Structure formats: C-alpha cells, structure tokens
Amino acid sequence: AQKVTQAQTEISVVEKEDVTLDCVYETRDTTYYLFWYKQPPSGELVFLIRRNSFDEQNEISGRYSWNFQKSTSSFNFTITASQVVDSAVYFCALSEAPQGGSEKLVFGKGTKLTVNP
Amino acid sequence: DSGVTQTPKHLITATGQRVTLRCSPRSGDLSVYWYQQSLDQGLQFLIQYYNGEERAKGNILERFSAQQFPDLHSELNLSSLELGDSALYFCASSPIGVTPDTQYFGPGTRLTVL
Numbered sequence: 001a002q003k004v005t006q007a008q009t010e011i012s013v014v015e016k017e018d019v020t021l022d023c024v025y026e027t028r029d030t031t032y033y034l035f036w037y038k039q040p041p042s043g044e045l046v047f048l049i050r051r052n053s054f055d056e057q058n059e060i061s062g063r064y065s066w067n068f069q070k071s072t073s074s075f076n077f078t079i080t081a082s083q084v085v086d087s088a089v090y091f092c093a094l095s096e097a098p099q100g101g102s103e104k105l106v107f108g109k110g111t112k113l114t115v116n117p
Numbered sequence: 118d119s120g121v122t123q124t125p126k127h128l129i130t131a132t133g134q135r136v137t138l139r140c141s142p143r144s145g146d147l148s149v150y151w152y153q154q155s156l157d158q159g160l161q162f163l164i165q166y167y168n169g170e171e172r173a174k175g176n177i178l179e180r181f182s183a184q185q186f187p188d189l190h191s192e193l194n195l196s197s198l199e200l201g202d203s204a205l206y207f208c209a210s211s212p213i214g215v216t217p218d219t220q221y222f223g224p225g226t227r228l229t230v231l
Contacts, residue, residue: 044119047119104150105160105209
C-alpha cells in the first residue's frame with residue numbers, strides 16, 4: 001500500500017535560515033511519481049514539483065531544491081535563505097503509475113513551516 | 118491561479134441537509150479528482166472521473182456522490198450531512214490520465230455543517 005510520512009509536524013525558523021522538510025514514502029511499485037504542494041494561509045494548494053521514480057537527479061529552482069533518494073525512499077525539500085512568504089503548510093504526495101487504476105494522490109500529513117522575521 | 122474553479126467558496130448548512138459543490142477543470146483537462154481536507158484525516162482522495170466516467174473511488178461515504186458532465190465540469194453531492202462532514206473540499210484536474218500528470222487544484226470549498 002502507498003504511504004507518505006512527513007514526520008515534522010511543525011517547524012519554526014528565523015528569516016534567512018535554510019530549512020529542510022522531510023518526506024519518506026512507501027510503495028510496492030517500481031514506477032511512481034512524487035510531488036510537493038504548498039498550502040499558504042489563504043488555503044489553496046499550489047503545485048511545486050513532480051518527479052518520477054526513474055529520475056534521481058536533484059532539482060533546484062531558485063531558493064528551492066529537492067533531494068530524491070530511492071535507497072532511503074525519501075524526497076526531501078530544502079528552502080534556502082527562507083523568507084516570511086515561505087510560511088505555509090507543505091505536503092508531500094505519491095502517485096503510482098495507474099495500469100488501469102487511478103492516478104490518485106496519497107498525501108502526507110503536511111509540515112507547517114513558520115518563518116519569523 | 119491554477120485554472121481550476123470551484124463554487125461556492127464557502128457553504129454553511131445544517132445537519133441533515135444536502136449540498137452540491139461544483140468544479141470546472143482547466144481547459145483541456147479530462148480527469149477530475151475530489152479530495153477532502155479535514156483536521157483529523159488530512160487530505161484524502163474521494164473520487165476520480167475521467168472524460169465523464171468514474172475511474173476510481175477512495176474514502177468516499179455512501180452519502181456522497183459525484184458526476185462529470187459532457188462539458189467536463191464535475192459536481193460533488195453531499196447528503197444527510199453530519200457535523201463531521203465539515204471540511205475543505207478540493208477539486209483537481211489533470212490532462213489525460215495515462216500516467217500521473219500533475220494535478221492542479223482549485224481554491225476549495227469550505228463546508229461548515231452546524
């Protein structure tokens with residue numbers, strides 16, 4: 001069965017600190033997709049990144065970077081030089097290749113990040 | 118703006134009532150998904166439609182039903198509402214549904230059952 005664990009419930013940092021959000025997943029499939037979404041205080045879910053199981057290259061987008069390690073079933077998210085606007089709940093999610101099934105997302109419980117000025 | 122629209126934004130109703138939540142997917146997207154976000158259960162998949170047909174069911178109660186119309190908009194119907202149905206309901210859409218495309222989420226409908 002699919003499962004996503006975000007062990008950090010809440011993290012509080014001071015502006016300009018780097019912060020890493022952990023995500024550990026479980027799946028029996030060899031082909032799967034991992035996602036990160038951001039939910040700011042306004043409530044909407046904003047897509048950040050999609051990564052498939054065959055692409056273990058780390059990715060950097062501005063101050064955001066993602067570290068995918070199949071050996072440890074982890075897909076961690078790092079924000080460099082955090083800003084107050086980064087304050088949000090961040091969700092990691094997993095989707096297995098459908099093979100006639102559903103591409104539904106299985107979400108972790110989320111990590112609430114607070115960046116203080 | 119994801120391009121997915123949901124109405125209404127807020128809904129307040131009483132126990133036992135029935136409500137309908139509406140979702141319009143991004144232009145060209147054939148798959149629509151419904152998710153429920155509550156404090157105790159987190160974000161949970163309810164149901165998926167693909168090009169008008171039901172594709173998968175998740176943790177959806179029998180009191181809940183959904184459909185996707187020929188113009189691809191979708192409605193989620195919640196009946197015999199209970200206090201525990203209070204939650205944020207999200208609709209998401211994705212292009213084709215062959216491989217897990219990125220799902221883009223609407224702004225959500227916040228349902229409060231009193």
